[in-house]
Amino acid sequence: MPTDAPIDLLPDAPALPSEESHPVQGLLLDVDGPIASPETRTVPPGIITDLLLLAAAGWPVVFNTGRSDHFIRTQVMEPMLAVGIPAGVTFHAVCEKGGTWFSFTADGAGEVLVDEGLALPTSFADDIRDLVEEKYAHLMFFDETKLAMVSVEQSLTATNAEYLEGQAHFDDDVVDVMHSHDMGVTRLERDEPDSSGDIAYRIDPTIISTDIESVRVGKDLGAERALTLVAPLMDLPRTWRTVGDSRTDYAMADYLHDQGFDVAHVDVRPADGIPDKPYEVLTEGPLIHEEAGAAFLARCVASLPWDAGASDGAAPL
Numbered sequence: 213m214p215t216d217a218p219i220d221l222l223p224d225a226p227a228l229p230s231e232e233s234h235p236v237q238g239l240l241l242d243v244d245g246p247i248a249s250p251e252t253r254t255v256p257p258g259i260i261t262d263l264l265l266l267a268a269a270g271w272p273v274v275f276n277t278g279r280s281d282h283f284i285r286t287q288v289m290e291p292m293l294a295v296g297i298p299a300g301v302t303f304h305a306v307c308e309k310g311g312t313w314f315s316f317t318a319d320g321a322g323e324v325l326v327d328e329g330l331a332l333p334t335s336f337a338d339d340i341r342d343l344v345e346e347k348y349a350h351l352m353f354f355d356e357t358k359l360a361m362v363s364v365e366q367s368l369t370a371t372n373a374e375y376l377e378g379q380a381h382f383d384d385d386v387v388d389v390m391h392s393h394d395m396g397v398t399r400l401e402r403d404e405p406d407s408s409g410d411i412a413y414r415i416d417p418t419i420i421s422t423d424i425e426s427v428r429v430g431k432d433l434g435a436e437r438a439l440t441l442v443a444p445l446m447d448l449p450r451t452w453r454t455v456g457d458s459r460t461d462y463a464m465a466d467y468l469h470d471q472g473f474d475v476a477h478v479d480v481r482p483a484d485g486i487p488d489k490p491y492e493v494l495t496e497g498p499l500i501h502e503e504a505g506a507a508f509l510a511r512c513v514a515s516l517p518w519d520a521g522a523s524d525g526a527a528p529l
């Protein structure tokens with residue numbers, strides 16, 4: 213008999229998974245891509261259901277998105293409310309890459325908080341709204357729901373190829389507008405400081421949008437805010453899973469790893485290549501975008517103790 217066999221096991225105890233083998237894990241989720249389809253911009257019902265199951269099992273679920281609070285309320289919270297958020301469950305949403313945040317429960321959304329130090333000047337936002345109306349209305353729309361950053365997004369009537377071609381011209385025009393406001397800006401490899409030599413803003417082009425934002429926002433700031441939202445409600449789990457479709461989403465896992473958490477990152481669009489990281493990077497085989505997100509969440513649900521996750525009463529393990 214092995215000498216390291218556990219001696220305190222009760223042989224007749226029910227074969228319930230121990231808490232040790234099924235620890236609560238934290239989920240920090242980018243939304244566009246892994247949760248919301250980049251094509252329809254909506255969340256599949258199976259993802260809504262699985263997130264509710266995981267939260268009901270005690271997993272902290274935090275969305276960490278460049279999207280506005282309005283998008284999370286309409287595309288994530290309202291479908292969850294329609295299914296039913298269990299009593300005692302709180303979801304958190306860090307929006308605009310850390311610039312705004314709120315929490316929601318079965319009672320709906322709490323107050324949206326804005327870090328005013330990260331918000332762009334209103335006069336600048338007005339100029340970008342005008343720029344879109346005058347030159348780019350056939351390709352994109354101005355996102356009126358943003359409270360801290362300034363964003364434009366591909367119109368559903370434009371093709372992505374058309375949008376991406378116009379986006380480069382739009383982004384150049386934005387740099388000109390920023391010069392007129394003496395706002396220093398960086399876009400990818402290009403730096404355009406203000407008259408003091410400083411760069412306080414960033415233009416971040418994505419495949420369906422351009423965000424104009426403080427250089428201090430990012431998925432790492434979002435991860436930091438996520439912990440401050442979860443910590444008052446529960447002991448922070450040691451283990452976290454971050455999920456995203458962009459290189460910038462790795463900053464969530466980078467932050468948590470640096471803080472000493474056990475983290476793995478799920479990359480749902482690994483075609484860009486998987487960077488070398490000091491933590492595990494997971495993919496869902498050939499699946500991408502929200503199909504990969506759904507597959508990952510389904511695996512999380514399957515890992516729950518049988519009585520928490522299985523709706524048909526069968527043990528998924």
Ligand SMILES: [Mg+2]
Nearest residue numbers: 242244245457
């Ligand atoms: Mg994304």
